[in-house]
Amino acid sequence: MRGPVAPDASVWSRLPSELGDAVRPRIAEIARACIDAIAAEIPEYSARFGGGAGREAAIERARRGIERDIDRVGTPAMWQADRLAEFRGHGREAFHSGVSREAVQAAVRVSSRVTWRWIADIAREAGLSSDVLYGAAEGMFADVETSMAAVAEGYSAAEAAVSGTGERHRRLLRALIGGRTPAEVDGLVAASGLPVPSRVAAVAFRALPGAPEFPPDLLPEHVPADPSGDPPAALTPAPDTDLAGLRALPPGWTAAVGPLVAPAEAPESFRIARRAIDLAARGLLDVPGPVIWCRDHMTTLLLLADEFLVAQLASTTLAPLAEVTGKRREQLAETLLALVRTRGSAPELGRQLDLHPQTIRARLKKLGELFGERLDDPGERLRLELALLAERVLPGEE
Structure with a gap:
């Protein structure tokens, strides 16, 4: 390949x-x-x-x-x-x-x-x-x-x-991302003459209505690809080099590159790539260009793997903040995230957040009143960090 x-x-x-x-x-x-x-x-x-x-x-x-x-x-x-x-x-x-x-x-x-x-x-x-x-x-x-x-x-x-080899290659692509049985994949490999590497990354594509056709020279010929198929996809063992041409995707096109995985896990790589495209379309991934590299967004993809569940986590874990609203709540949430991540002192947190230590002490006092002994429990601190990160990426949340 x-x-x-x-x-x-x-x-x-x-x-x-x-x-x-x-x-x-x-x-x-x-x-x-x-x-x-x-x-x-x-x-x-x-x-x-x-x-x-x-x-x-x-x-x-x-x-x-x-x-x-x-x-x-x-x-x-x-x-x-x-x-x-x-x-x-x-x-x-x-x-x-x-x-x-x-x-x-x-x-x-x-x-x-x-x-x-x-x-x-x-x-x-x-x-x-x-x-x-x-x-x-x-x-x-x-x-x-x-x-x-x-x-x-x-x-x-x-x-x-x-x-007709090109069609056989496309069938192999479908088999790998579709999770066909090893026996079926082996048969298609033999028919296509295409060696399957030890690791592959799946690529998902999306074209908006009215977008131009996919340019034929953006992907190397050795990459099994069907950008206009159902579903539109590609597969490569060397995404950094093979997919360099995708920087020139025409307007209306988006590509997402899933993680490198063993061939048997290609369906998971493709699932994550499609999820990334969906989240980007909703404005939930900060993507500067037409190519989404899932490896750069793993935390967000993990947090939003189950939006209902993560919303429940944020709602229940951060319930003590419900009595605080507006700017004050934002300030306390910012300080809480820095605290559970670093366990730093007021001067350390002040340097991190560019605030006077006395301001930090006042916020820490309020957080202590709201969360009490939970701030000293490692498991609770992890839950708080996940909830605060989730709150930042959840749709409709401020």
Whole structure:
């Protein structure tokens, strides 16, 4: 299930920005040279890139790709999910255009070789050191390996879709998240040819009415996925790398990534992911973007696993606060939470809450009157902490 991992751009990030500045004005020339070399050396591309609109389109695509790669020079390290998605697209396009897998991979090698020669010459002309040349060579060679792997992956995925393997993969996805018996899963694994890793994370999707279709290149081809299915889902053993493209989900789409679990527990991972989507839709999870990582919200997910039960816990455990209302109640609840968490003194709590110790002492006196010996009991303190945390996330509560 795991495909090629996008290379860390740290090699490029260590190169001086002067290299990018020197290469950037020559990118159009480099792109033309790449396409000319591909047409001259690879017979399957000779007619396609020999002239006319096909040649111009290829040059423009090469120009954009080189420009994107040069933009990595001197920039912070990042995962190149968009880059690999583009090369997977090249592989799919080659398959549907009748170009062989070997030819499209050869095109990657030729283009990389020509680009490297130009970059090396430009670097020397600019007086850059041999260390810069070595660094650029290291980055280029790493890119060639991962680019060719991504091309092969896209090509294989296109073949699989035509041969029906893609459908078998989707059936395996359904079996794993649906909790089918081990015997059924084993049969589907054998039919799909897809190895099942030791740990997987389920992904749930939700699209609002009117949202655009799920973009085809956001997920690597090796990830079993059906974002528009019933239910919409995906499964991956490497969520941090495989799901990097989900940052570009279009408006109206949300994805939730469940915890990493053994394959037999994939239904639980998927259940938690769907629960996270539901809570986010109700505004009960603070999520800055379109992707919800359940691992970042475990406390809230646990507290809201049974909203009725946790509401009862909050209501009964915090009953002594019922005689206090408004701002005063908020202040006492804030101090109570700090107290049961830390068992700190008035000066310590004052520093934590940025309040004068005398203010804290007054609040502690009131809390002592309300809760008495419960504040000294470890089990009661745990109940109070859970109740106070639950009160913060319960819908309709202030």
